[in-house]
Amino acid sequence: MDLAPLQKLSETAWELPPQGTMRVPAIFYGSRSLLEQMDDKVAEQAANVASLPGIVRAAYALPDAHWGYGFPIGGVAAFDPEQGGVISAGGVGFDISCGVRTLLTGLPRGSIAGREEELAAALAREIPAGVGARGKIHLDDSQMDAMLRGGAQWAVESGFGEPEDLDRIEERGCMNGADPAAVSRGAKRRGREEMGTLGSGNHYAELQEVTELYQEEIARAYGLASGDLVISLHCGSRGLGHQIGTDFLREMAAAAEAFGLLLPERELASAPLSSELGQRYLRAMRAGINCALANRQILTDLIRKVFGRFFPDRHLALLYDVSHNTCKEEIHSVEGRPLRLFVHRKGATRALGPGHPDLPVDFAPWGQPILIGGSMGTCSYILAGAQESEARAFSSAVHGAGRRMSRNQAARTWEGKELLGDLERRGILIRARSHRGVAEEAPGAYKDVSAVVEAAEAAGLAHRVARVEPLICVKG
Amino acid sequence: MAIAQSSLATARARWEHFPHVADVGIRGIGPSREEAFVQAALALTAVITDPRLVVPREPVSIACTAPSGESLLFEWLNAIIFEMATRRMLFSRFLVALYEDRLEAEAWGEPIDPERHEPAVEVKGATYTELRLFRNPVGEWVAQCIVDV
Numbered sequence: 001m002d003l004a005p006l007q008k009l010s011e012t013a014w015e016l017p018p019q020g021t022m023r024v025p026a027i028f029y030g031s032r033s034l035l036e037q038m039d040d041k042v043a044e045q046a047a048n049v050a051s052l053p054g055i056v057r058a059a060y061a062l063p064d065a066h067w068g069y070g071f072p073i074g075g076v077a078a079f080d081p082e083q084g085g086v087i088s089a090g091g092v093g094f095d096i097s098c099g100v101r102t103l104l105t106g107l108p109r110g111s112i113a114g115r116e117e118e119l120a121a122a123l124a125r126e127i128p129a130g131v132g133a134r135g136k137i138h139l140d141d142s143q144m145d146a147m148l149r150g151g152a153q154w155a156v157e158s159g160f161g162e163p164e165d166l167d168r169i170e171e172r173g174c175m176n177g178a179d180p181a182a183v184s185r186g187a188k189r190r191g192r193e194e195m196g197t198l199g200s201g202n203h204y205a206e207l208q209e210v211t212e213l214y215q216e217e218i219a220r221a222y223g224l225a226s227g228d229l230v231i232s233l234h235c236g237s238r239g240l241g242h243q244i245g246t247d248f249l250r251e252m253a254a255a256a257e258a259f260g261l262l263l264p265e266r267e268l269a270s271a272p273l274s275s276e277l278g279q280r281y282l283r284a285m286r287a288g289i290n291c292a293l294a295n296r297q298i299l300t301d302l303i304r305k306v307f308g309r310f311f312p313d314r315h316l317a318l319l320y321d322v323s324h325n326t327c328k329e330e331i332h333s334v335e336g337r338p339l340r341l342f343v344h345r346k347g348a349t350r351a352l353g354p355g356h357p358d359l360p361v362d363f364a365p366w367g368q369p370i371l372i373g374g375s376m377g378t379c380s381y382i383l384a385g386a387q388e389s390e391a392r393a394f395s396s397a398v399h400g401a402g403r404r405m406s407r408n409q410a411a412r413t414w415e416g417k418e419l420l421g422d423l424e425r426r427g428i429l430i431r432a433r434s435h436r437g438v439a440e441e442a443p444g445a446y447k448d449v450s451a452v453v454e455a456a457e458a459a460g461l462a463h464r465v466a467r468v469e470p471l472i473c474v475k476g
Numbered sequence: 477m478a479i480a481q482s483s484l485a486t487a488r489a490r491w492e493h494f495p496h497v498a499d500v501g502i503r504g505i506g507p508s509r510e511e512a513f514v515q516a517a518l519a520l521t522a523v524i525t526d527p528r529l530v531v532p533r534e535p536v537s538i539a540c541t542a543p544s545g546e547s548l549l550f551e552w553l554n555a556i557i558f559e560m561a562t563r564r565m566l567f568s569r570f571l572v573a574l575y576e577d578r579l580e581a582e583a584w585g586e587p588i589d590p591e592r593h594e595p596a597v598e599v600k601g602a603t604y605t606e607l608r609l610f611r612n613p614v615g616e617w618v619a620q621c622i623v624d625v
């Protein structure tokens with residue numbers, strides 16, 4: 001990205017002042033090096049977002065930002081319904097509420113010594129993953145509606161997990177205001193047999209070792225100890241969410257002119273929050289969030305069952321569950337006044353700072369856990385929400401490394417089988433369905449997650465708490 | 477109206493992928509709009525697996541309407557994605573008929589076999605990004621867009 005048009009605010013914050021149709025500035029967080037690596041499209045898309053009605057303060061691009069659809073991936077924007085603010089299907093994306101949850105095992109690395117292969121095989125066998133995989137449960141119409149209304153709460157009530165899990169999930173496991181009637185029959189058909197499936201692409205279930213702690217006190221509060229094993233899941237609302245995205249993208253793009261919205265890209269597809277369409281999308285998108293929360297809860301139950309066979313006395317507690325692609329109604333302080341805003345986080349994580357009333361009591365002094373996914377061979381991070389993140393980006397932080405190389409280029413650069421062998425020699429067991437899929441997801445196809453996380457910390461978006469390294473990764 | 481049928485051996489009609497940092501651009505090229513649509517559908521399958529591995533065993537009918545050629549392309553690709561997802565099928569042969577604001581088609585394929593097809597990644601949706609239907613300088617029809625994977 002060309003930095004010449006930007007004004008440097010600090011070592012990790014740059015501003016594109018309002019110009020043309022922009023109503024507010026666009027602010028880019030990241031080191032000079034990360035920003036220079038970004039596609040020029042990130043600046044263009046952030047400027048487009050800054051031009052939408054009712055946007056508050058700024059359009060933000062986080063250190064992992066890259067070219068997306070309409071909104072950049074790694075983008076944050078908040079809209080005020082009282083000022084003609086909009087909600088955007090493109091600003092949430094297709095993979096509604098895709099996210100990460102991490103489970104604590106309390107086990108040291110040595111506890112699986114000599115059993116790695118066996119554990120990898122068991123996880124790969126029990127977790128439905130990859131294109132066309134079916135889940136082990138089939139929902140009828142009324143169960144589907146109950147799932148879309150209840151999210152992880154529904155899953156727990158249906159026997160997938162324990163009530164105490166819910167305190168460790170955003171929204172206590174259930175996004176209020178979801179309406180199954182706003183979700184098309186087609187979307188429900190896509191979701192019917194996919195509950196409890198991982199998906200493909202960059203989605204995974206990974207056994208990891210905590211290899212470094214940066215904040216001992218917060219790590220202790222989160223239940224993390226050096227050398228411990230944790231398990232992280234990365235997946236979302238699957239085909240149901242994708243279809244909600246397609247349905248509303250089409251409808252919002254077609255209705256834009258009637259709403260008087262000038263869209264430089266159709267993917268910016270938006271509707272006023274006050275409109276029937278905007279409200280219907282909100283209700284459908286919230287149902288999509290619940291689908292993702294339920295899906296991760298069911299997968300958690302499968303993982304616990306596998307672990308139960310290896311460690312019968314061990315309970316895997318949930319550290320936390322965060323979503324990436326959402327729009328949430330939140331109160332934020334703007335120029336000293338509390339405002340009710342609709343915060344889009346596309347490829348970004350909510351990052352509540354210490355003392356926020358929505359945090360579980362145990363985490364209130366420390367801030368919200370933020371789970372940053374790596375990519376097979378690279379480390380992942382656990383961060384904590386920072387107080388200043390509210391002023392920086394409406395309490396938002398990065399979600400991962402972000403790609404730096406196209407899938408085509410990655411498939412040309414690496415050979416899946418060789419890559420698996422290389423990773424295995426490094427002690428990382430990958431269980432995947434496709435060699436090409438592995439090559440496309442090669443760790444080298446992503447930006448340096450450590451650089452992204454360091455920049456996020458330096459920019460005041462979050463604090464590093466722990467680094468974890470992969471041991472076993474089940475890929476879709 | 478013209479009816480186009482896919483043939484991997486056709487010299488002029490072809491598909492290709494073009495890069496997008498996170499996802500994949502698909503492009504179908506052919507002497508007619510119909511053939512470009514057919515080739516774009518093959519490019520879509522090729523995101524997931526090698527189309528030559530997919531046996532065109534069973535037909536699935538697809539119909540959609542949209543006010544413009546580009547919108548029809550968006551609807552066509554999303555309809556295939558929907559059928560792939562709900563039927564757990566992959567398609568390798570297509571018949572497309574285009575009318576003013578309507579598409580009628582048949583997609584031939586078979587259920588996904590993970591061992592044989594080794595599907596690399598699923599497609600979440602066809603997007604408006606780089607969505608274009610146009611004639612290139614040599615007069616061929618080009619149908620393209622980015623698909624989210």
